[in-house]
Amino acid sequence: MLDNSIWPAKDYSRVPFRLYHDQEVYDLERERIWRGPLWSFLGLEAEVPKIGDFRTSFIGDIPVVYNRGDDGKVYGFVNRCAHRGSTVRREAYGNAADHTCIYHRWCYDKKGGLIGVPFRRGVKGQGGLDPAFDQAQHGLETIRIESWHGILFATFSDKVEPLEQYLGGPMSNMLARIMARPVKVLGYQRQRIKGNWKLYCENTRDQYHGSLLHQFHMKFGITRVTQKGGAWMDTRHRHSISYTREDTDAQDSAQAIAAYADQKVAESDFQLKDQGILGYKQEFDDGVSLAICSIFPNGTFQQIRNSMAARQVRPRGMDEFELYWTIFGYEGDDEELEMHRLLQTNMIGPAGFISMEDGEAVEIAHRATMLEGEACSIIEMGGGGKIPDEITFKVSDVPLRGFWSYYAELMGIEPEGGIR
Amino acid sequence: MIASEKRDAIADLMAEYAYRIDRDKLEDWVNLFTEDCLYKVVPRENVAQGLPGVLLICLNRNMVHDRVTSLRVANEYNIHVDRHVIGAPRLTAQADGSVRAESNYALFQTNQEGESWLFSVGCYEDVIVFQGGKALFKERVVIVDTYAIPNLLATPI
Numbered sequence: 001m002l003d004n005s006i007w008p009a010k011d012y013s014r015v016p017f018r019l020y021h022d023q024e025v026y027d028l029e030r031e032r033i034w035r036g037p038l039w040s041f042l043g044l045e046a047e048v049p050k051i052g053d054f055r056t057s058f059i060g061d062i063p064v065v066y067n068r069g070d071d072g073k074v075y076g077f078v079n080r081c082a083h084r085g086s087t088v089r090r091e092a093y094g095n096a097a098d099h100t101c102i103y104h105r106w107c108y109d110k111k112g113g114l115i116g117v118p119f120r121r122g123v124k125g126q127g128g129l130d131p132a133f134d135q136a137q138h139g140l141e142t143i144r145i146e147s148w149h150g151i152l153f154a155t156f157s158d159k160v161e162p163l164e165q166y167l168g169g170p171m172s173n174m175l176a177r178i179m180a181r182p183v184k185v186l187g188y189q190r191q192r193i194k195g196n197w198k199l200y201c202e203n204t205r206d207q208y209h210g211s212l213l214h215q216f217h218m219k220f221g222i223t224r225v226t227q228k229g230g231a232w233m234d235t236r237h238r239h240s241i242s243y244t245r246e247d248t249d250a251q252d253s254a255q256a257i258a259a260y261a262d263q264k265v266a267e268s269d270f271q272l273k274d275q276g277i278l279g280y281k282q283e284f285d286d287g288v289s290l291a292i293c294s295i296f297p298n299g300t301f302q303q304i305r306n307s308m309a310a311r312q313v314r315p316r317g318m319d320e321f322e323l324y325w326t327i328f329g330y331e332g333d334d335e336e337l338e339m340h341r342l343l344q345t346n347m348i349g350p351a352g353f354i355s356m357e358d359g360e361a362v363e364i365a366h367r368a369t370m371l372e373g374e375a376c377s378i379i380e381m382g383g384g385g386k387i388p389d390e391i392t393f394k395v396s397d398v399p400l401r402g403f404w405s406y407y408a409e410l411m412g413i414e415p416e417g418g419i420r
Numbered sequence: 421m422i423a424s425e426k427r428d429a430i431a432d433l434m435a436e437y438a439y440r441i442d443r444d445k446l447e448d449w450v451n452l453f454t455e456d457c458l459y460k461v462v463p464r465e466n467v468a469q470g471l472p473g474v475l476l477i478c479l480n481r482n483m484v485h486d487r488v489t490s491l492r493v494a495n496e497y498n499i500h501v502d503r504h505v506i507g508a509p510r511l512t513a514q515a516d517g518s519v520r521a522e523s524n525y526a527l528f529q530t531n532q533e534g535e536s537w538l539f540s541v542g543c544y545e546d547v548i549v550f551q552g553g554k555a556l557f558k559e560r561v562v563i564v565d566t567y568a569i570p571n572l573l574a575t576p577i
Binding site: 185189214219276342345353360363 | 463465469473475479483485486494495496568570
């Protein structure tokens with residue numbers, strides 16, 4: 001039985017491993033998170049520019065389709081035929097006036113409304129549906145979609161707060177900054193990670209691991225823990241933006257080496273034979289060269305130098321998820337800048353110099369915590385207790401406690417006297 | 421018509437490619453590329469949609485070398501052994517003396533517990549040139565059918 005006694009600490013500084021491995025938890029997440037009163041990251045408007053353009057996606061493990069309607073707005077529905085439950089739209093993307101299930105050719109419009117049932121009146125007066133059958137009542141299950149500066153979010157809930165309020169100040173501003181110019185999708189990357197989806201939500205909120213797991217930074221001198229950085233959160237602490245400012249520690253190399261020496265992690269001086277990948281063309285005037293924007297529950301938007309990408313977490317049962325990367329640049333990028341962005345794609349994704357480790361980190365955590373439901377992880381870097389809205393240092397995993405506090409609220413398992 | 425010397429050199433190149441990765445001789449693997457090579461790994465879904473996005477891209481041999489350096493000194497990844505199985509290449513002679521080659525691959529991985537699985541299947545699209553009687557990759561584009569990458573992609577395909 002899952003209840004609010006599961007938390008050994010009231011400030012979410014201990015997370016029981018059971019939350020990654022319990023089918024009851026997973027089933028409850030389908031109801032209270034994925035169909036709950038929140039907005040999930042769905043895709044980009046730029047992926048469906050023309051009327052009839054569609055793409056398939058997921059909200060949690062629920063398959064959905066989004067498409068551009070005749071009025072220019074984006075509509076979506078669950079990709080499951082109202083008749084017998086088959087997948088309606090099998091193609092991953094395309095353009096279509098309507099959507100027909102191949103099984104019995106039930107046909108739906110772009111809003112998911114049922115517009116055609118073959119042999120509805122039978123053949124020669126025999127068979128067919130009862131005349132009382134109301135087509136209008138048997139459309140596809142719809143989702144509500146809204147756009148924040150070209151980023152599509154979807155919800156099943158009619159009780160959810162407005163999207164901008166849900167995102168909160170820091171996140172809505174940072175996303176608007178990233179989306180200030182029209183986006184051009186450059187491609188996709190996918191990886192299948194054998195771990196619970198929440199392990200990845202923790203990973204993107206965890207700045208502590210950055211320079212330790214991802215040694216590329218340090219070995220090739222790209223960024224150091226002594227660089228100025230931190231995290232911004234909304235007042236509910238459900239989302240988190242990890243950021244680093246460029247070149248703020250250029251004078252502090254000695255200090256950086258000392259910091260690593262303390263940790264018994266030696267500063268190394270390997271040089272890349274081709275430095276092109278490290279280039280940085282400043283595109284934003286706030287000096288932020290790295291921003292990892294983790295949006296509850298399933299979205300991440302990243303700026304890593306000139307590499308821009310969205311990541312979507314798609315659970316596939318409690319033991320596996322797909323991480324779906326959408327790599328983008330901007331309309332108006334010249335050939336050189338587009339090539340530079342592709343070159344910096346080397347940093348990210350399943351083969352990324354500073355991200356391949358994340359898949360491994362999730363898998364080893366998932367594997368070793370199985371069947372150890374009572375044991376807990378420790379989340380205390382940067383201190384416990386009340387969660388602040390801003391962290392001004394990088395050796396911190398405080399935003400993880402923010403994630404879990406909101407998760408507990410949605411799941412209805414907040415500890416008595418919980419501290420958040 | 422492609423001279424038998426060239427065909428032999430290409431067969432050696434293909435065999436060395438698999439051998440040097442699968443035996444963990446990555447520093448020697450780098451030398452199978454020309455200095456001005458292009459090596460990239462591309463998800464088939466991007467190719468199908470006409471999108472330029474890559475999984476990784478090296479615009480010259482130095483970048484291929486940097487991949488190996490990074491794997492050696494910086495990256496952490498799943499502990500495994502690779503095993504490439506590469507099909508016979510379809511060869512097309514080019515006017516400039518180079519040869520285009522297309523071949524299929526299957527890449528299996530095996531972990532420390534001795535479990536093996538198909539890690540990746542796809543094809544190579546190459547431009548092969550000849551220097552001092554040896555064949556080298558001027559271009560190797562790996563088109564990955566298995567673009568739902570199992571966990572991560574560290575050692576080369």
